[in-house]
Amino acid sequence: MSKITIAIDGYSSCGKSTLAKALASHLHYTYVDSGAMYRCVTLYALRKGVIKDGSFIPDEVIKLLSEIKLHFEFNSQTKTSETFMNGEHVEKDIRQMIVSENVSRISAIHEVRVQMIALQREMGKNKGIVMDGRDIGSNVFPDAELKVFMTSDTDVRTQRRYDEYKAKGQNVAFSDVKANLLSRDYVDTHRKEDPLIQAKDAIVLDNTELSREQQLEFVVKLVHDLTPYNIDR
Numbered sequence: 001m002s003k004i005t006i007a008i009d010g011y012s013s014c015g016k017s018t019l020a021k022a023l024a025s026h027l028h029y030t031y032v033d034s035g036a037m038y039r040c041v042t043l044y045a046l047r048k049g050v051i052k053d054g055s056f057i058p059d060e061v062i063k064l065l066s067e068i069k070l071h072f073e074f075n076s077q078t079k080t081s082e083t084f085m086n087g088e089h090v091e092k093d094i095r096q097m098i099v100s101e102n103v104s105r106i107s108a109i110h111e112v113r114v115q116m117i118a119l120q121r122e123m124g125k126n127k128g129i130v131m132d133g134r135d136i137g138s139n140v141f142p143d144a145e146l147k148v149f150m151t152s153d154t155d156v157r158t159q160r161r162y163d164e165y166k167a168k169g170q171n172v173a174f175s176d177v178k179a180n181l182l183s184r185d186y187v188d189t190h191r192k193e194d195p196l197i198q199a200k201d202a203i204v205l206d207n208t209e210l211s212r213e214q215q216l217e218f219v220v221k222l223v224h225d226l227t228p229y230n231i232d233r
């Protein structure tokens with residue numbers, strides 16, 4: 001019985017990782033959050049003082065790459081994979097607003113992308129993986145058996161992200177969260193390399209009015225329609 005590769009791409013804060021995690025858990029697949037990898041590079045550059053007041057010299061970021069070791073570990077309590085950078089659990093730190101404000105421009109650096117994409121392909125080489133990001137279906141795994149492209153109303157996305165920050169005790173303004181989403185979408189769709197685009201063979205999922213359960217049901221059906229007798233569960 002063969003496992004497949006599932007790519008979930010889309011705009012910022014569409015709920016890609018929530019859906020990808022739920023799907024991976026349902027199928028007993030590995031979940032990889034590719035955005036977390038770019039966030040780690042950004043966090044590291046911030047900590048090293050290479051990003052100062054929102055500015056950086058790309059060559060200085062590139063020099064840091066050899067110092068960053070990333071891995072994901074499955075947490076059996078939270079039932080999700082968590083991000084580690086140089087052995088440190090950084091799940092919380094990489095979700096800070098300061099990281100979100102800089103990550104899109106860091107992820108546009110060619111050498112950063114080359115390194116992260118090599119790691120992503122290595123993690124996906126045995127299939128049985130659900131990876132979410134921006135260029136997973138269009139570039140990282142162009143042969144993925146299932147590609148989902150997620151969209152959602154901007155205010156709904158902003159509210160979701162705003163609620164997440166509040167729940168984590170981070171004090172942010174709704175307008176700042178919205179501005180950050182829009183600016184990230186702009187940079188992600190306009191960058192030269194591997195921009196966020198809908199792969200030709202991707203299936204669009206607009207989740208503006210869908211519950212988490214409805215979204216999961218939608219993608220599980222896609223998986224079963226694709227390989228009705230052939231999915232490892």
Ligand code: DC
Nearest residue numbers: 034035038103104107133134135184
């Ligand atoms: O999914 P996220 O919001 O955590 O991603 C953070 C940033 O990383 C996003 O603004 C663009 C970048 N990214 C990317 O360039 N390619 C990916 N496959 C995933 C994320």
